[in-house]
Amino acid sequence: MTHKSLLTADVRTKKRNAAEARFKAYGLGAIVVAMLALALLLTSVVSTGSSAFKQTYATISVPLTEAKLDKSGTRDLAVMKKVTTIGYTRLLRDGIVTAVEELGLETTLSAKDIGKMLSKEAAATVRNRVLANPEIVGTSVEFKLLTNGRIDGYFKGRVTMESAALDGNTSPEELQLAQQLADAGVFVTTFNWAFLTAPDASDQRPEAAGLGVAILGSLYMMIVVLVLALPIGVAASIYLEEFAPKNRWTDVIEVNISNLAAVPSIVYGILGLAIFINFMKFNQSSPMVGGLVLTLMTLPTIIISTRAALKSVPPSIRDAALGVGASKMQSVFHHVLPLAAPGILTGTIIGLAQALGETAPLLLIGMVAFVREYPAAYSADAGLFGEASTALPVQVFNWTQRADPGFVERASGAIITLLIFLLIMNAIAIFLRRKFERRW
Amino acid sequence: MSVSLILALGLGVLGYVIAPRRAVAAAGGDARKLAALPRQYGLNTLLAVLVPSFAILIAGSLAGAGLYLGWAILIVAFIGFAGSLFNITPDYRARTHAESWIKLILIAASVIAILTTVGIVFSMVFEARNFFSQYDWKDFFLSAEWSPNFRGNSSLGILPLLWGTLYISFIALIFAVPIGLFAAIYLSEYSSRRMRSIAKPAIEILAGIPTIVYGLFALVTVGPFLRDYFAAPMGFGDSASSVMTAGLVMGVMLIPFVSSLSDDIINAVPQTMRDGSLGLGATKSETIRQVVIPAALPGIVGAILLAASRAIGETMIVVLGAGAAARLSLNPFEAMTTVTVKIVSQLTGDTDFASPETLVAFALGMTLFVITLCLNVLALMIVRKYREQYE
Numbered sequence: 001m002t003h004k005s006l007l008t009a010d011v012r013t014k015k016r017n018a019a020e021a022r023f024k025a026y027g028l029g030a031i032v033v034a035m036l037a038l039a040l041l042l043t044s045v046v047s048t049g050s051s052a053f054k055q056t057y058a059t060i061s062v063p064l065t066e067a068k069l070d071k072s073g074t075r076d077l078a079v080m081k082k083v084t085t086i087g088y089t090r091l092l093r094d095g096i097v098t099a100v101e102e103l104g105l106e107t108t109l110s111a112k113d114i115g116k117m118l119s120k121e122a123a124a125t126v127r128n129r130v131l132a133n134p135e136i137v138g139t140s141v142e143f144k145l146l147t148n149g150r151i152d153g154y155f156k157g158r159v160t161m162e163s164a165a166l167d168g169n170t171s172p173e174e175l176q177l178a179q180q181l182a183d184a185g186v187f188v189t190t191f192n193w194a195f196l197t198a199p200d201a202s203d204q205r206p207e208a209a210g211l212g213v214a215i216l217g218s219l220y221m222m223i224v225v226l227v228l229a230l231p232i233g234v235a236a237s238i239y240l241e242e243f244a245p246k247n248r249w250t251d252v253i254e255v256n257i258s259n260l261a262a263v264p265s266i267v268y269g270i271l272g273l274a275i276f277i278n279f280m281k282f283n284q285s286s287p288m289v290g291g292l293v294l295t296l297m298t299l300p301t302i303i304i305s306t307r308a309a310l311k312s313v314p315p316s317i318r319d320a321a322l323g324v325g326a327s328k329m330q331s332v333f334h335h336v337l338p339l340a341a342p343g344i345l346t347g348t349i350i351g352l353a354q355a356l357g358e359t360a361p362l363l364l365i366g367m368v369a370f371v372r373e374y375p376a377a378y379s380a381d382a383g384l385f386g387e388a389s390t391a392l393p394v395q396v397f398n399w400t401q402r403a404d405p406g407f408v409e410r411a412s413g414a415i416i417t418l419l420i421f422l423l424i425m426n427a428i429a430i431f432l433r434r435k436f437e438r439r440w
Numbered sequence: 441m442s443v444s445l446i447l448a449l450g451l452g453v454l455g456y457v458i459a460p461r462r463a464v465a466a467a468g469g470d471a472r473k474l475a476a477l478p479r480q481y482g483l484n485t486l487l488a489v490l491v492p493s494f495a496i497l498i499a500g501s502l503a504g505a506g507l508y509l510g511w512a513i514l515i516v517a518f519i520g521f522a523g524s525l526f527n528i529t530p531d532y533r534a535r536t537h538a539e540s541w542i543k544l545i546l547i548a549a550s551v552i553a554i555l556t557t558v559g560i561v562f563s564m565v566f567e568a569r570n571f572f573s574q575y576d577w578k579d580f581f582l583s584a585e586w587s588p589n590f591r592g593n594s595s596l597g598i599l600p601l602l603w604g605t606l607y608i609s610f611i612a613l614i615f616a617v618p619i620g621l622f623a624a625i626y627l628s629e630y631s632s633r634r635m636r637s638i639a640k641p642a643i644e645i646l647a648g649i650p651t652i653v654y655g656l657f658a659l660v661t662v663g664p665f666l667r668d669y670f671a672a673p674m675g676f677g678d679s680a681s682s683v684m685t686a687g688l689v690m691g692v693m694l695i696p697f698v699s700s701l702s703d704d705i706i707n708a709v710p711q712t713m714r715d716g717s718l719g720l721g722a723t724k725s726e727t728i729r730q731v732v733i734p735a736a737l738p739g740i741v742g743a744i745l746l747a748a749s750r751a752i753g754e755t756m757i758v759v760l761g762a763g764a765a766a767r768l769s770l771n772p773f774e775a776m777t778t779v780t781v782k783i784v785s786q787l788t789g790d791t792d793f794a795s796p797e798t799l800v801a802f803a804l805g806m807t808l809f810v811i812t813l814c815l816n817v818l819a820l821m822i823v824r825k826y827r828e829q830y831e
Contacts, residue, residue: 031643041657235546238546243543262749422648
């Protein structure tokens, strides 16, 4: 048997070392795959959605002819309301055709096709302005109006000359004219505030769809969840952690809570539909029901994190309080709870963030409805948070079900908005934890 | 009702103000002779008014008694008010009594968790029973055909839905388990502290992203990509929504579940076991494969079961990524549907709670609940038992 130096690896050692390196590479590879997936997910959403925050507007002066809008000349609102948006559409067409002629732009398009470059929503905008202020009839007023979704898409790069040639709703000539109008400063692409404030819009006008109602609905639900889930969750955790005797009954509650945390969210939707809507007769699609369902869903999360926070307060604090004559209740409320507060708050914010992104249960309680009216927080008919509304994630789902490709951009834009809200909430949670966390 | 609620609230506040004065007066103006601080008497009265009134309110509205509820609240509030004021003597231990009211509130809060479960079970059993009275349970559980028809005469067999659910979950787990497990091993055994502090939160971001985002990702990016580069060239079909699309995206979602749970479990394996193995000359990877993983195996199985339960109950990814056609097929590039998708589609839009086509959703929900419950209980039992082993 020949003796080799320990310093030169034999075949078997080489093999083992190679296996070692391979194993380590698998681990690194797994992390790289996970990171890539995250990066791909975020870039996909941001690249399709960021254009939703820009919008192309046309600034044109519209002749508000008296003969068309108010034949009687009395400025009587009841009479003027009889002129529908179709009547206004003609005036808009005149306005934009005049603008094209004044600029001396050459086009083969008919007046009808030029008029189509404005959004269907534009006529409603002008009509509302006229009805709000009838005195402007008879003059020419400058309006900043939405352009058609395809024209808007062209300026964002979603619609190209090639795709327009295949599209029945637009044509390369329209896009060329739009480009000329943009060069002349008539079409301007600016930041889209309306996306965050406007209500949803119908299938044919993705350019007008906004998140106003959805953000309001989500806000209402978060209020309900915060007001209910935080006190209930904290109270339940205090009982379980500080007072509950160790017996079968508390065991049942404990197992129950960890199970509830793992129940599929859609099951909570079924619960909400059967109990809150069918049995207790709450209003369908109302933020109140949504908030209640989300409360039940977030409770386990809040309870689990609150209990962890309570547990981390050292027993010496309790003993000291009891030692100077405080009751058990006083030691908890005066000493343990304030010390656990940062942890409880962090857990609550994370629970709220989870609730904000939840979609499935809200679909079942009817929050997919098409809602254009801003819901009031309180109304005499519907009660507190009882008016129909949608929510941010549900609005995303709703837009993915629409045919017009403009809605994909809107849905991704809505997701960016949602993710920004979540980012802010989590950042606050991390900040609180960093700032107030105490190690004993 | 809201009027009497406000009255009860007012009564409570009134009691909170009056009771301390009464107590001091009962002690002859000397607060030191009282068994508790004067404000404890106020607190006791406040709680004696509010706790029973709210209990009545909640019980009453659950039972649906609208008409007399207002009166009942008022009566109970007044009894609490008068009773607690009448009880005030210098020897009355107001703090102890106030604290038992508080404890009652705490207990009530923790019972809500039980009530939620009862509510879930009750709501599904009740409507599912309605369904099974109209539709034979054998046809539901054993039929391989799903074709609901809102004019009646539907075939509502759960098998194709279950198949879709399990197939998608299986693909998701095939993707997520190795990646999550290897990521956990690398993070806990190999990586530097610095890398761990970056990579671990980054992976956990994946868990914080709402599922609707994954759904849109499947719909807009992954689905068309798989169709154009895999399914269509290889002749597997031309559907963007498919088992593969939903499975892969769901797999991404599950990575952090598997990795963070496994990470905890691997960290719980005592260092002495590693040291023993390394001391005998094993390499690091041999130690991990032959000592750490076998020791952590029960916990890892628990983590995988939890991930499986997540996958089975997941809704938005499959609604947007898997399609709506109920189909029993092996081709992973074909659109299939799941239990959760059908719950959503049967319960949204116009629903008629007398027809089996709507009620079937509750039977589906119950099946889903039972399956995930079994997985959860099993997983929790395994994880719990395993934790005790090394403590």
